[in-house]
Amino acid sequence: MASGGEVKLFGMWASPAVRRVEWALKIKGIEYEYIEEDLSNKSTSLLEYNPINKQVPVLLHKGKPIVESLVMIEYIDEVWNHNPILPEDxxxxxxxxxxxxxxxxxxxxxxxxxxxxxxxxxxxxxxxxxxxxxxxxxxxxxxxxxxxxxxxxxxxxxxxxxxxxxxxxxxxxxxxxxxxxxxxxxxxxxxxxxxxxxxxxxxxxxxxxxxxxxxxxxxxxx
Amino acid sequence: MASGGEVKLFGMWASPAVRRVEWALKIKGIEYEYIEEDLSNKSTSLLEYNPINKQVPVLLHKGKPIVESLVMIEYIDEVWNHNPILPEDxxxxxxxxxxxxxxxxxxxxxxxxxxxxxxxxxxxxxxxxxxxxxxxxxxxxxxxxxxxxxxxxxxxxxxxxxxxxxxxxxxxxxxxxxxxxxxxxxxxxxxxxxxxxxxxxxxxxxxxxxxxxxxxxxxxxx
The missing domain is CATH 1.20.1050.10 (Glutathione S-transferase Yfyf (Class Pi); Chain A, domain 2)
Structure with a gap:
């Protein structure tokens, strides 16, 4: 398993957008901490890291938040470039x-x-x-x-x-x-x-x- | 001016999405042929190059169509990498x-x-x-x-x-x-x-x- 540095994912179990990010992390073999959010009672961390949309998923890498699942997948593919997800061409x-x-x-x-x-x-x-x-x-x-x-x-x-x-x-x-x-x-x-x-x-x-x-x-x- | 190979842009003068692609092409200094579409009577080229959305803009590079203005800007920035548009980090x-x-x-x-x-x-x-x-x-x-x-x-x-x-x-x-x-x-x-x-x-x-x-x-x- 590749080390993810400090990777955390704030998610909700039934969310397709959250799973999609997990699939990308798993493809890369990146270790991460998963934090389940109660969307009826959002954590202060979620609101702090995603003040604009206040939604899951939020990906945290080395303390810096990334918002929007597709943006996360592009980021994951750029930072950990083994097992490429996007085509090269x-x-x-x-x-x-x-x-x-x-x-x-x-x-x-x-x-x-x-x-x-x-x-x-x-x-x-x-x-x-x-x-x-x-x-x-x-x-x-x-x-x-x-x-x-x-x-x-x-x-x-x-x-x-x-x-x-x-x-x-x-x-x-x-x-x-x-x-x-x-x-x-x-x-x-x-x-x-x-x-x-x-x-x-x-x-x-x-x-x-x-x-x-x-x-x-x-x-x-x- | 950098040569664009064969770059064509199908557009409509009032469209923000079309202008945004033109701004990117101009920043790069890419020469291109602009083709104005009559959206009440779309050309067969437009329908052929964008059969799914049937919309402008369509960017054509070396005969290959690209659809969605933001996707075009990412492409332009990847293919002509002088005067970068996206940040490097x-x-x-x-x-x-x-x-x-x-x-x-x-x-x-x-x-x-x-x-x-x-x-x-x-x-x-x-x-x-x-x-x-x-x-x-x-x-x-x-x-x-x-x-x-x-x-x-x-x-x-x-x-x-x-x-x-x-x-x-x-x-x-x-x-x-x-x-x-x-x-x-x-x-x-x-x-x-x-x-x-x-x-x-x-x-x-x-x-x-x-x-x-x-x-x-x-x-x-x-």
Whole structure:
């Protein structure tokens, strides 16, 4: 294991953005201290290190805080440059970063809309989400992972969809994932979830479903 | 002037995201061909090069398309590494990339909300926007630019606010910019707009106001 100097990660067990950073740390073999936050009663450390967003994850390296999960992954890859996460070629890097933008923009937006709407609005959100999964399916055609034979930045960034999208389907009673309609996306989710570093660093499925069921009910009631 | 190989930029004159890429190209002294798109009748080239988002800007380098303005700036900075745009230090880079996330997330969201709402919803959006300008003002305390004495990535990314936020205020009749309330932000906008490469690459103010007036009316009527 590479020594991480002093690396701490403030997280919350059900958060996809937190897991994504943990996957990156594990790929690099960086030792770190994980601090679970109670988001209904945030620690003074969290508020001190992330005064603008007041959210997890926060990565602390040698006492200096880093905010935003994708920024953390770029940092981790720049500081510990073994087991590279981003491609080396500048043009390939643009593609990886494009998928990062797509994940945090359209994908999150679409899944959020399906989760927290009902009726016609939800039906439209499901169609919007299907269009997005179609784009990903198209991109994955003939490929094991986004980056080719091994997982890379795009996979880590979009990987939340492999685990949290089926959870969302169960919680909000909809179906978008269909291995006949989107075979490449379906096999990517299987491939991704079988990678040891991913498989060993996922939250328990049942507890996650329960967590998002409660969260959805609160949001819909608000 | 550094030769850009074959660099083309598909743009639209009033778009902040397009100008931001032009600023980066000009800082590097890269020669490029600019192609103005009619967004009501997009060219087959644009649709071919950006089939997923179908938007400007698209940067073409040696025939290969790059999408998303921030991804383009990172690419430009990696391929032409003179006149650096991103800081060299990995931790300083995390701060620059944090502001990029903030610009494309909260800042854009807030300005869009003020533009395209009315009544109480607009009042709330103005308060939300004020909170964001306060965050930027705080960050700029004692500094000429986000990066210090010279413009860098954060300035290029957030620079749209220096020109397009006053335009938005005029178009949508609101006032957030206040040099007494936000003195550091106000002096940053002045400093930024006085940098020759920025000053010489802005759209005409009156035409921009007119453009967004029409755009706003269409959106509010839709």
């Amino acid at each position: 500048p043009y390939e890097r643009t593609k990886a970063r494009f998928w990062a933008t797509y994940s945090e923009g359209k994908c999150r937006d679409a899944v959020g809309k399906v989760y927290f709407t009902e009726g016609e609005e939800k039906e439209n959100a499901i169609k919007y989400l299907e269009d997005i999964v179609r784009v990903l399916d198209e991109e994955l055609k003939g490929k094991r992972f986004f980056g080719g034979e091994n997982i890379g930045f795009s996979d880590l960034v979009l990987g939340w969809m492999a685990f949290w999208l089926p959870v969302a389907e169960e919680v909000a009673s909809f179906e978008v994932l269909d291995s006949e309609k989107f075979p490449w996306f379906a096999s990517w989710t299987d491939n991704f979830l079988q990678v040891p570093v991913i498989k060993e660093n996922l939250p328990p499925r049942d507890k996650t479903v329960e967590f998002f069921q409660n969260y959805r009910q609160q949001r819909l009631a608000a | 990995p931790y300083e880079r995390t701060k620059a990339r944090f502001w990029a996330t903030y610009s494309e997330g909260k800042c854009r969201d807030a300005v869009g909300k003020v533009y395209f709402t009315e009544g109480e919803e607009k009042e709330n959006a103005i308060k939300y926007l004020e909170d964001i300008v306060r965050v930027l003002d705080e960050e700029l305390k004692g500094k000429r630019f986000f990066g210090g004495e010279n413009i860098g990535f954060s300035d290029l990314v957030l620079g749209w606010m220096a020109f397009w936020l006053p335009v938005a205020e005029e178009v949508a009749s609101f006032e957030v910019l206040d040099s007494e309330k936000f003195p550091w932000f106000a002096s940053w906008t002045d400093n930024f707009l006085q940098v020759p490469v920025i000053k010489e690459n802005l759209p005409p103010r009156d035409k921009t106001v007119e453009f967004f007036q029409n755009y706003r009316q269409q959106r509010l009527a839709a």
